[in-house]
Amino acid sequence: MKQTNNVTKEKTVEKHTLSVLVSYNLNALSRIIGIFSGKGFEIDSISFGSGKKSDLARITITTHGDVQIIEQITKQLNKIIDVVKVNDLTYDSFVDRELALIKVTATRSSRSEIMQIAQVFRAKVIDISPEKLTIEVTGNRDKVNAFIGMLYPFGVDEVARTGSVALKREFDGNV
Amino acid sequence: MAQAKTQTIDSATNKSQTPEPAVLNGAELLIRTLKDIKVDTIFGYPGGAVLPIYDALFDEHDINHVLIRHEQAGAHAADGYARATGKAGVVLVTSGPGGTNTVTGIATAAMDSIPLVVFTGQVPTELIGNDAFQEADIVGITRPITKHNYLVKDVNNLEQVVREAFHVATSGRPGPVLVDLPKDMLNTECRYSGLKKISIPSYKPTEEGHATQISKAAQLLSEAKKPLIYAGGGAVLGEAWEELTAMAERLNIPVTTTLMGLGGFPESKPQSVGMLGMHGTYYANMAMTECDVLLAVGARFDDRVTGRLDGFSPHSKKIHIDIDPSNIGKNVPVDIPIVGDVKKVLPSIDRQATKPDTEKWWDTINTWKREHPLKVPDSETTIKPQLMIERISHYTNGEAIVVTDVGQHQMWAAQHYTFNYPRSFLSSGGLGTMGYGFPAAMGAAFGCPDRTVVCITGDGGFQMTAYELATAVEYEVPLKIAIMNNECLGMVRQWQELFFNKRYSHSILKKGNPDFVKLAESYGAVGLRATNPKEMDEVLEQAMAINDGPVVMDFKVEEHENCYPMVPSGAALNEMVEGDE
Numbered sequence: 001m002k003q004t005n006n007v008t009k010e011k012t013v014e015k016h017t018l019s020v021l022v023s024y025n026l027n028a029l030s031r032i033i034g035i036f037s038g039k040g041f042e043i044d045s046i047s048f049g050s051g052k053k054s055d056l057a058r059i060t061i062t063t064h065g066d067v068q069i070i071e072q073i074t075k076q077l078n079k080i081i082d083v084v085k086v087n088d089l090t091y092d093s094f095v096d097r098e099l100a101l102i103k104v105t106a107t108r109s110s111r112s113e114i115m116q117i118a119q120v121f122r123a124k125v126i127d128i129s130p131e132k133l134t135i136e137v138t139g140n141r142d143k144v145n146a147f148i149g150m151l152y153p154f155g156v157d158e159v160a161r162t163g164s165v166a167l168k169r170e171f172d173g174n175v
Numbered sequence: 176m177a178q179a180k181t182q183t184i185d186s187a188t189n190k191s192q193t194p195e196p197a198v199l200n201g202a203e204l205l206i207r208t209l210k211d212i213k214v215d216t217i218f219g220y221p222g223g224a225v226l227p228i229y230d231a232l233f234d235e236h237d238i239n240h241v242l243i244r245h246e247q248a249g250a251h252a253a254d255g256y257a258r259a260t261g262k263a264g265v266v267l268v269t270s271g272p273g274g275t276n277t278v279t280g281i282a283t284a285a286m287d288s289i290p291l292v293v294f295t296g297q298v299p300t301e302l303i304g305n306d307a308f309q310e311a312d313i314v315g316i317t318r319p320i321t322k323h324n325y326l327v328k329d330v331n332n333l334e335q336v337v338r339e340a341f342h343v344a345t346s347g348r349p350g351p352v353l354v355d356l357p358k359d360m361l362n363t364e365c366r367y368s369g370l371k372k373i374s375i376p377s378y379k380p381t382e383e384g385h386a387t388q389i390s391k392a393a394q395l396l397s398e399a400k401k402p403l404i405y406a407g408g409g410a411v412l413g414e415a416w417e418e419l420t421a422m423a424e425r426l427n428i429p430v431t432t433t434l435m436g437l438g439g440f441p442e443s444k445p446q447s448v449g450m451l452g453m454h455g456t457y458y459a460n461m462a463m464t465e466c467d468v469l470l471a472v473g474a475r476f477d478d479r480v481t482g483r484l485d486g487f488s489p490h491s492k493k494i495h496i497d498i499d500p501s502n503i504g505k506n507v508p509v510d511i512p513i514v515g516d517v518k519k520v521l522p523s524i525d526r527q528a529t530k531p532d533t534e535k536w537w538d539t540i541n542t543w544k545r546e547h548p549l550k551v552p553d554s555e556t557t558i559k560p561q562l563m564i565e566r567i568s569h570y571t572n573g574e575a576i577v578v579t580d581v582g583q584h585q586m587w588a589a590q591h592y593t594f595n596y597p598r599s600f601l602s603s604g605g606l607g608t609m610g611y612g613f614p615a616a617m618g619a620a621f622g623c624p625d626r627t628v629v630c631i632t633g634d635g636g637f638q639m640t641a642y643e644l645a646t647a648v649e650y651e652v653p654l655k656i657a658i659m660n661n662e663c664l665g666m667v668r669q670w671q672e673l674f675f676n677k678r679y680s681h682s683i684l685k686k687g688n689p690d691f692v693k694l695a696e697s698y699g700a701v702g703l704r705a706t707n708p709k710e711m712d713e714v715l716e717q718a719m720a721i722n723d724g725p726v727v728m729d730f731k732v733e734e735h736e737n738c739y740p741m742v743p744s745g746a747a748l749n750e751m752v753e754g755d756e
């Protein structure tokens with residue numbers, strides 16, 4: 001086959017965190033999700049809430065794909081009339097946090113061990129009953145995953161996660 | 176000749192003479208605003224939810240409402256009107272089935288970036304979500320096929336939304352916009368404000384190209400040995416034909432157009448190498464394969480154009496100008512991307528570029544042209560499809576607006592009609608919608624009453640919207656409808672012959688086809704038939720003389736003719752099949 005210059009782009013898959021500022025209406029949110037489902041892009045997590053002004057929402061999307069796919073996602077989001085700004089935070093330094101509530105089986109014998117693990121992760125017990133503990137943890141995605149992983153052996157009943165929210169870091173680290 | 180008009184949103188200077196009634200209802204406000212935006216034609220169909228609007232239209236003389244016979248055709252008609260005039264096409268339909276019937280038409284317009292504004296009725300606000308009679312979530316249904324859409328719950332937003340809708344539809348990369356209008360809102364009292372400025376902070380299409388990119392592009396073109404311009408629908412929609420022609424002539428660079436770009440560069444000019452792609456000319460596809468610098472102008476590297484990607488223009492550096500950033504680098508990597516309006520970017524490149532030395536390149540191209548021309552096979556007894564197109568081109572001096580349906584006839588029309596004027600070849604390129612041709616041609620005729628409009632259609636596709644003969648007769652639309660009657664779904668038959676062992680599964684129409692002449696006559700239209708080349712000339716001559724209504728010409732053509740050249744799917748552009756002989 002002939003050597004061509006059409007297939008030069010890197011095809012390595014990367015995780016990206018996109019921060020999207022959009023006017024606060026459900027049609028806009030549907031359009032954003034529709035871009036992903038309709039064009040075969042991936043959503044790893046998505047969170048939606050009001051931004052600084054109440055008529056604008058900030059949506060944080062974590063996704064993955066090769067350079068070309070991420071570029072298309074950004075461009076397609078920008079095309080939505082209601083989208084004010086799309087920031088791919090991956091290229092900046094940024095802070096991201098996710099909150100998770102985990103309901104775990106805790107017998108008399110395992111309860112203190114679970115609470116010790118929670119302490120290591122700076123997680124908080126927010127509900128307690130004779131058989132269960134509900135624990136709140138915040139952190140980046142990896143930390144939340146690790147915490148839930150540590151609880152699995154005890155029996156995780158239910159998990160509710162917010163998905164990541166993220167903002168660009170102000171101080172860029174140069175001194 | 177095509178008239179390029181752009182809709183003006185800013186109407187500060189055009190206040191109407193009649194005093195404003197102090198209070199109107201939403202429906203009257205809608206019509207008042209449409210008049211202000213200079214909408215002259217609406218393609219519509221009434222129903223319960225839009226009765227207030229139809230009542231407001233009853234005494235309206237500045238807006239011509241055309242009663243189409245099916246909402247799909249209404250959307251196609253508005254699309255044809257838009258493609259022919261450059262203004263937004265306007266559709267008005269009722270809730271529920273009225274809206275859902277427009278979906279194919281909206282999707283067709285979306286794929287080809289055609290400005291439409293579609294108004295749909297909706298059930299009263301308090302009933303939305305209750306599965307009320309004739310309720311459909313049309314905003315949800317059309318979300319992926321509109322550039323933007325709105326549900327107007329508050330009559331105080333109506334005027335603003337209507338103006339925005341036209342602005343969004345016609346600016347940047349154009350596209351369809353839908354506005355959903357609940358019935359109670361239409362009946363609510365309100366005031367007309369005549370507000371002028373439209374500003375959507377989150378929507379600002381980039382029009383000026385980046386200066387450094389433009390210089391780089393100019394330099395690349397100046398140094399090219401084998402340059403090629405590849406012009407798409409954006410060259411027509413962006414009204415850049417003069418700029419394109421000036422540049423290609425001055426720099427003496429060959430120009431190929433896509434199906435959507437036909438007419439964006441005059442095919443009679445020596446620089447034209449015709450259409451490229453699946454059914455493009457041999458020399459266009461070869462030029463694409465061999466060129467060393469490719470300038471893409473408002474094109475999107477569609478798979479029907481590129482053929483197999485790894486064989487697409489493998490030796491070229493690529494410059495891509497497009498108003499839509501998401502088109503750039505989507506299918507094919509580009510060396511010099513330029514986001515901007517082609518009409519503005521082309522002249523700036525032209526100003527900086529010097530004439531490249533293309534003498535050898537032209538020798539090669541001219542040899543290809545000489546050795547592999549498009550062929551019109553000879554026959555005294557049967558009508559060859561290619562000849563049919565050539566005769567239509569002859570009888571209209573190449574000056575008609577040609578509107579096609581989808582299939583073999585569409586490709587032959589694209590190949591054998593000589594297109595020298597923009598906005599003169601209207602065809603569903605992106606979605607490939609059968610049933611598009613006839614209603615779109617009707618829309619074009621409403622938009623351009625001074626031009627000859629010819630619909631070239633298939634015996635299959637014509638039947639998908641043939642009921643619009645009623646509209647064409649009622650409004651005395653002087654349309655020439657030429658049916659290329661091969662008694663089959665020709666393009667399907669061709670693929671079955673070539674790739675499915677001649678197993679003609681459900682593609683032969685012979686038995687069920689109507690007598691198209693009688694069909695036309697039953698609507699009160701003129702019907703004519705030709706079965707050989709001599710009769711064809713007589714029929715065309717007769718048809719050209721009829722100007723007070725539609726003429727249906729049933730041309731019985733050679734049934735087994737295949738459309739060549741053809742790039743089989745999965746093949747590279749230079750792996751064309753050139754035909755039987």
Ligand SMILES: Cc1ncc(C[n+]2csc(CCOP(=O)(O)OP(=O)(O)O)c2C)c(N)n1
Nearest residue numbers: 582583584607609633634635636664665666
């Ligand atoms: C709505 C729709 N359905 C199906 C197709 C698939 N299709 C493409 S071409 C074609 C045959 C068209 O036949 P005809 O209108 O007679 O035109 P011809 O190819 O014979 O010139 C079909 C079925 C389509 N493009 N659109």
Ligand SMILES: [Mg+2]
Nearest residue numbers: 633634663665
């Ligand atoms: Mg046919």
